[in-house]
Amino acid sequence: MIETVPPRDGREYPGSDSVSLRDLFNVLKKNIPIIAVCTVLGLTLGILYSVKTPSTYQATARLVIDPEQSRILSQDATTGTVIIEAAEIASQVEIVKSEAIAESVIRELGLMNDPEIVSSTSWQSALKGYAVSAINSLAGSGDTEHAAQGTEEQMRRTMDGFLDRVSVRRVGQSYVLEIGYRSGDPEKAARTANALAEAYIRNGMNDRAEAAKQGALWLEGRLVDIGGKAREAALAAEEYRNQHDITAMANETSLDQQQLSEVSSQMLAARAETADASAKLTTLSRLIASNSTDANLPEIANNPQILKLRDEMRLAEIRLEGLKERYSAGNPAITTATADIARIQANIVNELRQVEALYRSNLEIAQGREKLAEQQFENATSQGADKNIARVELAEIESRANTYRRLYESLLQQFVSTFQTQSFPLGKARIVTAATEPLSRNWPKPSVVLPFSLVLGMSFGLFAAVARNSLDRRAGSSERLQRELGITSLGHVPVYRAQPTANGQAEGLPATVMPLRAILDTPYSPFSEALRSVKNSLDAIIPAHGSVVIGITSVGSGEGKTTIATNLAQLYQNEQQSVLLVDADFVAARLTRLAFNAAPDFALKPIHPATFGDTSTTGTTTRLLRTSRSTERSCIDHEPDGMPDHSAVPVPLLTVEQTRHLATGPYRYGHLSALKEALAKLRPKYKLIIVDMSGFEESADTRTICSQVDGIILVIGNNKKLTIERLSEALKVFGRSRVSLLGVISNRSDTGSRHRSPLSRGLTA
Structure with a gap:
């Protein structure tokens, strides 16, 4: 069972189900190059579109619909108020955009073969036209019927392209309609818009005249019929009154x-x-x-x-x-x-x-x-x-006679009105403002295209940044670790970079092992400063009284855990604190090999066997003691004037060989119980014991040792390959074992060198 230790400074980190503004700011800050590139690319595309797209001009003509001459008014039966029928206005808009009006204007202006209209037809219409033309050519070009069909198809394609350039809209809630036409030629745009308005008015007048003619013929026949019936009903009422001696008075009562x-x-x-x-x-x-x-x-x-x-x-x-x-x-x-x-x-x-x-x-x-x-x-x-x-x-007969008389009078009024309309037809609309040549192009407008392309590019950049952040599952952010796994970050340690040779720095060492004593060679480098910040975070976790055993491990090998463990031990040792470094990496045993080969160069000293209460020595122990003494003499020889070098005080080290020597009996894995007993014996003698372990993803020994220490520190040194899912799956190998995870140290990070003070740069130089 993995347990994380919260920080003692009282700060609370965001939960797994919330995203703070700081997270958003970090995402944007991290993806500024992508957002900038997308924004510039969008603006560039907008500029190219504005430059390469042909200019289009739109001319508009305005006409007003006469409410007295058209059926756009109705009266509310309850209130008696006159209301505007919006459906009638919309119908007039569709009439302007109808094919009948379009065909009339095309024939009037001779736009059948206009290249601007023909080239703007849709690919579906063009493909259909080609197919019809091919069929007609195969059937015979001399056929009159096929030629007529080809002409009709050409007219339909022309009308499609023509109507795509026509725009009709109602101005607010008024009776005014605005008719527009788009063209590359401003003069042709104005001429076509005026032709549309005139064709609509002419079409309305013709429709009204034809309707009035048909209505007059019908009303004339109905007048003759209704007039005869009204006369017959009036005569029948008078005859019935005389037959039954019913005298009517002035007020129509008997x-x-x-x-x-x-x-x-x-x-x-x-x-x-x-x-x-x-x-x-x-x-x-x-x-x-x-x-x-x-x-x-x-x-x-x-x-x-x-x-x-x-x-x-x-x-x-x-x-x-x-x-x-x-x-x-x-x-x-x-x-x-x-x-x-x-x-x-x-x-x-x-x-x-x-x-x-x-x-x-x-x-x-x-x-x-x-x-x-x-x-x-x-x-x-x-x-x-x-x-x-x-x-x-008699009352029924008189009622029938009155009905016929009122119907006759109503038809007579309608006949008179229809006859007048037929004699002098009035249009349902009139032109208010004729179309003129536009002074500026309608499209493309740089004031619209450029801001839109800029916003579009920026939006795509933001989308790419969010997508990248969502798809990026690398465990390189302390906020992400805290939010998704609940693991506290102890700090970020930058990549070690060799500094110019300084006093007391070991020379002649391979570059691959130089980071193991970076805290001694470059005390004020970004690496050392970051490691000291990690130590401060550990100090908040370590109890003030008593000793503590801390294990340092990683998910896999090559994460830099040994470098962190060695430098932390040297840092505590050189701050006059009792510390012990334990090499529990039974697979690689890097610290043990250093103790045999170059312990003085790394300020390491294997502990004496008497520390465990064991007086027996072997050849290995004697060799380790000799190495320890040479380390002490080397430390003294490096200091001028015979004064000891306090910056290179050796750190006690419990090697893998010493742990295995403590194992009793012929047991193959006795070193684990021996290490547990050694830690129990050494705990009272040291305030801090740092245990360097193998990567727990590939070592069962590490998973056993982690349950024997007070807490473990996880070192992440390859942030680009280690994902949140991999780290979560790796932590599951502990099963239900009670392991206290103190936090995570991000090794080889670039964040540690961003805020370096001028004083530290001067001291390092």
Whole structure:
């Protein structure tokens, strides 16, 4: 199981599902040459197109459609407002571009053999024309029918090329149509545009005249027919009215109907009067029966005798109440007052009975009038019943006569209008602005072509840049590694370049091994500065207290992992930190071979066997000790004035031979367990142990050792060949093993030398 260690500076990198503006900027910055080349190429093509393309001139004529002379107006049934029929305007546009108008103009201007039109026909029309010509030639050129077909085909091809140069559009929401024609000759463009407008107007006038002629003939026959039917219907209505003695009044109603209406009104009035008298009599009778004198009927309220009696009644009641307060019951005064009240009430009842007699008389009179009105209504109804059916039939006959009369009048108006149109036909459109020779060409326009070609080239460049970035799966970008695999970048180390010989630099070494001590020979070179930046990133990961074992490996061989491991160990050693370099590359054992051959030149010193608690020595161990001592003397001899060279303090090295010597028994792969035990014994004695391992893609030992260290550093030295997919597949070889991946070092990168300070350049020189 691969685990990555996040940086301790608290920064968060973009996730795998997001792209930042910085990523886009980096893509554009990386592909600036491609974008620039595509932009220049597009601009060049635009210039060549503008120069090589023949000039085209377009002349336009404007005409307005008369809304009173054409069917382009309609009225909204709900609001009554006049609305423009856009479909009619579009129809007129298509009529201008019709083949009939085109043929008329071609014959008028003699454009049948115009080379400009014939050469602009499509390849399909040309191919079809050649085929027809070949068939006609095989069938015989003297045949009149075939010659006519050839002429018609030539006209069709000419019309195709002609209509390709015609443009018709509506100006805004107005009635104005703009007719344009394109040609290489400005004078011919203006002449053809005016001919199109005139042909359209002439075609409209001819159509209207022909339609008016046909309409007049039809209307004339319909007028004779409808006029006869209207006359016959009017005579039939008068004869039917005379036969049934139906008299019509001025307001088109019969006398019987008017009499029946008057009698009906009288009967209704009598019924209302009877109902009113009956209601008054009923109310007054109920009051008398209940011995009540409070009645608000008009005849009672306005009767002075009843009003006088009511006042006397009120005074008598007041006097009785006063006597009852002063005297006891049975007093003669109280008895007299009570008798007066009874007498007055009896008088009021008598007066009400007189009014009741009056109401009863009025009711009898109203009932008599009602009976008389009903008898008159029944008589009028019985007299007019036999004429109702006749009236209905008469109304239908009169309606038919009126319909024929209105239809005749409408047809007569249309006939008069059509006859006038036939005598003096008016066009549905008129020319507003005639076409003139254009002063400038319509196409190609450099102001349009050049910006378009520039934008097109730039867009193609951007597309190529994005496609290149999408297809480029190389693991050379730390952002891509972090985004797609979640691996932190520890830094970029540039390609090592040999510097001029400086004091303390080893001489006579092969150029292939010089980078192994670059941190000593060129302390302020871009390579060393980048490696020190990597060390700073490692310092943020290494704990402040205790020791740590870090393995350095790569995907395959030749990535420069040994160079990184050796220089990092020398850098820590020369900063007075306790460091141990372990050669765990059991395949190549490069550091072990250097320890045997030229350890002093690379400031390496194999550790003493006593470090493991082993006192036994072999010939190999003795030879290693001798090499170690010679390394120390070489370091002292290189320093003038007998002072030790602190820049070349040797780094302790655990070689492959020492690890294998620690293995016990005849086991073939005992060096792995021996290395694990050696690391456990050496951990308390060193703060940092750097283990140089083989490429884990091709070595099973490395995959085993990676699980024994605290963390591993992956060195990528061939960015052009190592893709994200290959790195992902390579990391899968660890399976479910718990391996802590501290980060990635991009070796042999060009980014490390871009920001080199002047001070470092001066010190290096």
